[in-house]
Amino acid sequence: xxxxxxxxxxxxxxxxxxxxxxxxxxxxxxxxQSAIDTLTRNPNRPVVVDxxxxxxxxxxxxxxxxxLIRRDRPADAKVEIRDLAPNLAALVxxxxxxxxxAPTRGRRPMGMLExxxxxxxQHIAYAKEMVGFLRACAAALRQAxxxxxxxxxxxxxxxxxxxxxxxxxxxxxxxxxxxxxxxxEIGLVAQQFGAVIFVVNGVGVAMLRELGALMTAIVxxxxxxxxxxxxxxxQKVNEEVNAISTFGLNPIHFLxxxxxxxxxxxxxxxxxLADIVGIFGGALVMATFxxxxxxxxxxxxxxxxxxxxVLGIVKAAVFGLTIAAVGCHRGLATGAGAVSVGLSATxxxxxxxxxxxVIDGLFAIFTS
Amino acid sequence: xxxxxxxxxxxxxAGGATSPAISVRNLSMGYGARVLLNDASxxxxxxxxxxxxxxxxxxxxxxxxxxxGLYKPMAGDILINGDSLITASADEKAQLQRKLxxxxxxxxxxxxxxxxxxxxxxxxxxTDLALADKNLTARMxxxxxxxxxxxxxxxxxxxxxxxxxxxxxxxxxxGCDILLLDEPSAGxxxxxxxxxxxxxxxxxxxxxxxxxxxxxxxxxxFAIADRAIMLDPVSRSIxxxxxxxxxxxxxNDPRVRQFFNRQxxxxxxxxxx
Numbered sequence: 001x002x003x004x005x006x007x008x009x010x011x012x013x014x015x016x017x018x019x020x021x022x023x024x025x026x027x028x029x030x031x032x033q034s035a036i037d038t039l040t041r042n043p044n045r046p047v048v049v050d051x052x053x054x055x056x057x058x059x060x061x062x063x064x065x066x067x068l069i070r071r072d073r074p075a076d077a078k079v080e081i082r083d084l085a086p087n088l089a090a091l092v093x094x095x096x097x098x099x100x101x102a103p104t105r106g107r108r109p110m111g112m113l114e115x116x117x118x119x120x121x122q123h124i125a126y127a128k129e130m131v132g133f134l135r136a137c138a139a140a141l142r143q144a145x146x147x148x149x150x151x152x153x154x155x156x157x158x159x160x161x162x163x164x165x166x167x168x169x170x171x172x173x174x175x176x177x178x179x180x181x182x183x184x185e186i187g188l189v190a191q192q193f194g195a196v197i198f199v200v201n202g203v204g205v206a207m208l209r210e211l212g213a214l215m216t217a218i219v220x221x222x223x224x225x226x227x228x229x230x231x232x233x234x235q236k237v238n239e240e241v242n243a244i245s246t247f248g249l250n251p252i253h254f255l256x257x258x259x260x261x262x263x264x265x266x267x268x269x270x271x272x273l274a275d276i277v278g279i280f281g282g283a284l285v286m287a288t289f290x291x292x293x294x295x296x297x298x299x300x301x302x303x304x305x306x307x308x309x310v311l312g313i314v315k316a317a318v319f320g321l322t323i324a325a326v327g328c329h330r331g332l333a334t335g336a337g338a339v340s341v342g343l344s345a346t347x348x349x350x351x352x353x354x355x356x357x358v359i360d361g362l363f364a365i366f367t368s
Numbered sequence: 369x370x371x372x373x374x375x376x377x378x379x380x381x382a383g384g385a386t387s388p389a390i391s392v393r394n395l396s397m398g399y400g401a402r403v404l405l406n407d408a409s410x411x412x413x414x415x416x417x418x419x420x421x422x423x424x425x426x427x428x429x430x431x432x433x434x435x436x437g438l439y440k441p442m443a444g445d446i447l448i449n450g451d452s453l454i455t456a457s458a459d460e461k462a463q464l465q466r467k468l469x470x471x472x473x474x475x476x477x478x479x480x481x482x483x484x485x486x487x488x489x490x491x492x493x494x495t496d497l498a499l500a501d502k503n504l505t506a507r508m509x510x511x512x513x514x515x516x517x518x519x520x521x522x523x524x525x526x527x528x529x530x531x532x533x534x535x536x537x538x539x540x541x542x543g544c545d546i547l548l549l550d551e552p553s554a555g556x557x558x559x560x561x562x563x564x565x566x567x568x569x570x571x572x573x574x575x576x577x578x579x580x581x582x583x584x585x586x587x588x589x590f591a592i593a594d595r596a597i598m599l600d601p602v603s604r605s606i607x608x609x610x611x612x613x614x615x616x617x618x619x620n621d622p623r624v625r626q627f628f629n630r631q632x633x634x635x636x637x638x639x640x641x
Contacts, residue, residue, distance in 0.1 A: 028495070059508070335524070
């Protein structure tokens with residue numbers, strides 16, 4: 001198999017470039033460069049390209065031949081291709097250099113100001129959309145409470161099983177580790193002041209009021225919020241959402257409501273599990289600080305109230321509602337294509353986690 | 369030297385001048401234990417447009433995926449320009465696959481790249497060409513499929529016919545010999561489908577491609593096909609080979625006549641009566 005060669009030589013009458021061998025996508029780069037270099041070095045001399053020894057050209061080779069003759073040169077310094085196969089010559093002549101005169105339109109890079117402006121406009125539009133969506137969700141929830149047959153409880157059960165029961169192992173693991181870590185870190189400091197017993201208070205209050213609900217919500221956002229966005233986003237891309245609307249069904253009732261209700265029910269239950277194993281993990285660590293289980297139990301009962309527990313559960317329900325609403329909204333706002341589904345899932349997780357922390361802050365302010 | 373001769377010469381130098389572009393030998397294929405096609409053999413001659421036909425579920429698209437090496441057949445061999453795809457090493461298989469340009473049913477353009485970037489993608493991956501040269505090649509390919517005006521559009525902004533045209537341009541980018549098209553006319557209006565047929569014929573005439581087209585659109589079959597093979601899901605075999613008009617007018621097989629004459633199954637016909 002011969003390789004294509006572009007060789008240039010000068011005579012008094014002009015420049016001769018000989019193309020020989022095979023010009024394919026894989027071999028064209030050096031030939032193309034060499035031929036163009038010859039043309040560039042001799043801007044005012046006519047160039048004859050001898051194509052008689054060409055064995056094979058593919059689409060890239062045709063582009064190369066066209067590139068040689070399309071260049072803007074003086075009338076007495078034109079490029080002429082000789083002995084090219086008639087079919088190829090006709091093919092090359094079939095392209096009009098004017099069609100390729102405009103530069104390729106690439107992506108216009110955005111300036112920082114434009115970035116900031118676009119992002120601000122996007123967030124304002126998103127906030128408006130989200131408010132409208134939440135209103136629709138609130139109306140759907142109200143209808144679900146007042147009218148029978150609005151909620152498909154079969155769907156709610158399926159979603160609760162997938163989002164709740166199947167999430168139990170990961171929630172137990174995270175809750176347990178949170179209890180262990182808090183007890184251990186605070187215990188080491190408290191030991192220096194002879195106040196190890198008060199670590200029980202810290203573990204109890206932290207798990208019941210804050211960490212049980214917060215860590216469960218973060219796991220739920222990563223696991224289920226993203227799944228909601230991806231499921232509904234794929235349904236949107238496949239026009240299933242349009243099909244639901246065309247049947248006269250409300251996508252909010254059909255797709256969103258079961259997810260909202262299921263999430264509002266299962267996140268508090270998961271948070272209770274996280275509370276229990278977190279406190280158990282704390283008790284195990286406290287045993288290494290010579291605080292026995294009975295002593296731990298007595299101290300815990302004195303440190304926490306039913307209000308702490310209820311606050312954690314209410315927070316968990318609000319977090320569940322928020323995560324489901326964001327996930328479903330992101331799913332319904334998905335654009336076209338697989339990329340949009342990925343973006344929706346990512347955005348659902350990030351937005352949910354930010355909102356969870358903000359809502360947790362608001363709870364802290366209004367309940368302290 | 370014509371372009372089609374040039375493509376033949378290309379193969380001649382690789383040692384396969386007399387071999388068919390694609391040769392399927394005693395191929396059996398399917399999924400798991402489910403056999404879709406049993407002991408099938410046929411050749412695709414250089415420069416011809418061969419259509420694979422058959423009803424839904426007969427294994428047309430699966431056969432194409434076997435030919436391009438996406439699926440491994442249960443038995444038999446597939447030769448591309450005389451070289452076996454089945455016994456080839458991983459590197460040799462990749463080399464053989466680069467001789468095949470494939471257009472999938474949906475076009476399968478990358479959603480994050482615009483049309484020009486999609487067509488340029490194989491050149492970006494496999495060549496050392498300068499960006500300007502790759503852009504020129506991609507723009508010329510887009511003009512070959514009458515899509516020059518759409519180079520800066522994103523796939524999400526294209527119609528079904530445009531997606532398929534851009535898919536064909538991308539399939540041609542690495543100078544392959546053989547183009548395989550999966551359902552090119554499916555879901556297109558008659559005018560767009562006829563335009564696509566014209567593009568296929570002009571690519572064969574101007575650039576000498578060999579085409580394997582999977583379709584069951586009768587008008588397209590008669591417009592473009594030199595030869596056709598017909599698959600049958602019940603007997604799991606090739607039940608007819610030949611020119612489409614001959615199959616329609618002279619086949620003794622009632623299944624072939626039923627297909628070309630668009631007749632419903634006898635049972636359904638009775639029910640409607």
